[in-house]
Amino acid sequence: MPEVSRLIPTMADTPLEKSLFLLGSSHHVAPLHVRERFALNKDTSARLYNQLYQIPQVEECLLLNTCNRVEIYGFAHRTKSLQNHLLDCFCTTNTLPQEEFSRYSIWKEGLAVVKHLFEVVSGTDSQMVGETEILGQVKNSFENAQQASYLGPVLNRLFQKSFQAAKWIRTNTDIGRGQVSLGNVATTLALRIFENLNECKILVLGTGEVGQQVVKAFKSRGGHNITVASRDLAHAKKQAQLSEGQALSIAEVPQQLDSFDIIIGASGAAKHILTQKLLKPILNQRTDKPLFLIDLAVPRNFESSIERLSNVYLYNLDDLAKIAQENQKARASELQKCQAVLTEKAEYLWVNLNDAHMASSSSKSPNQEPAVLSPS
Amino acid sequence: MEGSFLLEARSQLGLSALLYLAAFGTKLYALIKDKNWDNLLFRPLLYSGFLFHSWGLYLRGLSTQSLPFSNPFEIFQVIGWLAVVLVLIFRAVTQMQLLSFFGTGLAALLGTISLQASSWDYAFTPTLMNNPWIPFHAALAIFSYSLFSLAALTALMYLIQDYGLSAKRGHMLFSHLPSLKQLDAISSRFLHVGVIILSMAVVLGSMNWFAAKDVITLPKLIAAWTIWAAYLFLLLLKHYKQLHPGVFCKACLLLFILALVALWPLNRGLHARGIPPYTHHG
Incomplete structure (x- = not known):
């Protein structure tokens, strides 16, 4: 793996117009009684997907809705209004006050999204660190978004790589040992x-x-x-x-x-x-x-x-x-090891994504309509 | 000669209490710190404590030429010793975790309390044991107390496990404790057998009351019947499922404490008659 730290473009210096984004809420920022109000059901998920696709800047998107997190991953033209558009979309669909969701949500862009996704899929960001259920849940969300044509080359590659990273972590570290499910x-x-x-x-x-x-x-x-x-x-x-x-x-x-x-x-x-x-x-x-x-x-x-x-x-x-x-104190050092490996892998992928996709033209065809989302 | 035996017996019993306390402390520290080395120290400390305890009681019996349960000091010591015997047997048969840990705690507590209260250790009246039914009654009563002590121990373990589950704690201590169902069933069984034995003791004691009114005073008889009735009532409530297990366990603990406290008025009559404490013999 080449040394990538000097190659990594940051949000401040990158000349690229498009980037990855993430808007979401999880157990890290919202307690259970708040999370249960943010949870999406089949209907609200389908409506949110349709609304997201109507936002002109958004080229690709994926909704991850599990017991502990609701996250919108996407690839879009970076504008100042994008975050507000997404907030508005989520809160309108789920009939929530925007202030409440803003208070209990996170916003990430670029490399931070890649790092975050890698940690989510490998279970190191889970409430029960090292659990494996999350991988299946992300794969389901990925398949649903893919079938409904909400994904393009960037998110496709990003998620495929995240599955590989999760597999590497599972095989090469002890993060999943013991009582974690x-x-x-x-x-x-x-x-x-x-x-x-x-x-x-x-x-x-x-x-x-x-x-x-x-x-x-x-x-x-x-x-x-x-x-x-x-x-x-x-x-x-x-x-x-x-x-x-x-x-x-x-x-x-x-x-x-x-x-x-x-x-x-x-x-x-x-x-x-x-x-x-x-x-x-x-x-x-x-x-x-x-x-x-x-x-x-x-x-x-x-x-x-x-x-x-x-x-x-x-x-x-x-x-x-x-x-x-x-019971997880013993795995603290293993978690640090995993996070270091995932960061390295995320940075490597980020450099490759930049080279391949960030400056390219829109992958969202003006005539392309997404298929009706199948229930998850 | 008798005096030196008595002194030696007290020091042996004191040493056993210290060893039990050390065993309890070692295991507690290991549980808190989540360490596995404790058995290397715990078991030798427990067994050596038990050996000194047995030797101390033997010397005591040798010096008084009788069974060593004629005053509260000896009764506390014998209850503690019997509790450890029962714990060791029960632990070997059922493999119940942490029972010996709690057993050492109980033995250390009973030993320390009885050694601290020097006025409890007074000379017994020789007429007490002239009637063979009296020591038999006393032996049965003390054996029932040791069974109640184990019912109280398992009840305490239940309450700790219940606290851990209610407070949503997953610490090592809670995961090593037996399940609520097992603890509830075992404390009920100890109580059941204890009530049967105490019933026999109370019946024997009452039958001999007329013959030994000077030894078995009326307050002593009333106190013994009250304790027996309370335990029987608790057992019936449990049998007919009229109590939540948590309430049953609290009642088991409370009754055992009351039964121990009642030993003092039960035996006070003898002391009040001016019989000097052994500890003052010198």
Whole structure:
């Protein structure tokens, strides 16, 4: 790898007109109760993509929407108004006050975007440092944007390189060793409550990927009595088949709540599915049985006041990450090593991108219309 | 000769308390600092503490020519010793983590308290042991107390684990503790067996009350029945699932403390009759 530090163009001295940009919010700048208001659903994602494409400066864009981050990556002509345009787009689509989003968001340009993406994809920027779920989530977002023709040569190359960098980090460093996935943390906590998971009845609300990953972790530790609940019973049945469990409609959940020991909230529901009012009479019937609630959804599926009930242990994404971080002190030096390697790789790619694309003409054809975005 | 044995017994028991304390401190430091070297020190300290404890009680019995539980000092020492025996057996059978750590803490605490309170160590009345049912009653009662001490220990472990889960802490201490369900089940079982043994002790004590009214005073009898009734009530509430496990564990701890405090009025009658403390023998 050549020495690149002297070759790197900065925002101040570059004569180029176009650059990479990033506008977003994540667990680093926004607490969970704020993040859940920023979260995009299928419809708002599609509308935001369409609006972004209407901004004349934006040539390519990609939306990354996970439990812990909402980020807009793009390649655009640099103008002073670009950031405001993007802010306006995001807040209009998601009906948010601009001041609030500005307060809890970050803006990056150029090389900083490359570095940031590399860290995100390799899991070093994750709430649970070293987790691998993020790679799959970014790949999904990438495929969706690619199918809908929102990507061009710059973001295409940028993301492909970020996947390679993530693979390098995973293979050559110890950042992913130990308890770093949501599933591992959740099962470890469950084992602190229940002696073994064989006797536990587990209910999963929603059929999303994150919930299923946690179910997999529970199954690997002996939890086999699994029920999947969804608004769409057919969906639930399909997922239950994969988990070798039973299916339930969300509407039936309140009647059967008392029989479950562990409930995982991973539904995309906009309102709370479990409330203190709903749980209180059920808990009175099961005085000596603890209840473990894991809320992986953003917006949250479980009312936060539930944790005040006795014999109930409620954990949300931030809580699980906090537990994981307590076990991550040993990986601090490994993280520094990863960040140094990723910075080197990002700088190298930035030089190449500058040479190949930054000064070139627009890759966005005036007649090109994006395809309808498939649901993620 | 008797005096030198007594002095030697006290110093052996003092040394055992120090060794238990050192074992507890070593393990606690290792847990806080997340180190794995603790077993190299913890186990030798625990076993040597137990050896000195046993030797001290043997010398004590030798000097008094009786079972060493005739005053609060000896009762505290025997409860501590029995607790360590039960912990060692239970730990070997169930592989339950951190039980021996908490066991050393309890033994150190009981040992230190009893050694500090010099007025507790008074001479017993020889007539006490003339009736063989009386020492048998006392042995059963003390054994039940040691079972209650383990119920209280496991209850304490439950409350610590519960705190860790409620406060969302993932520290090594919490991950080494057994699960809530296991701790709840074990403290219930200790309580169950303890209540059965204490019931037998109370029945025996009551049957002999008329024959030994000078030894078993009415306040002592009432205190013994009250403690037994409280433990029985707690057991019934637990059996019929009328208590949250957290409340049950707090009750277990509180009752054990009350039972220990009650040992003082239970045995006060003897001391009040002017029998001098052993520690004043010189």
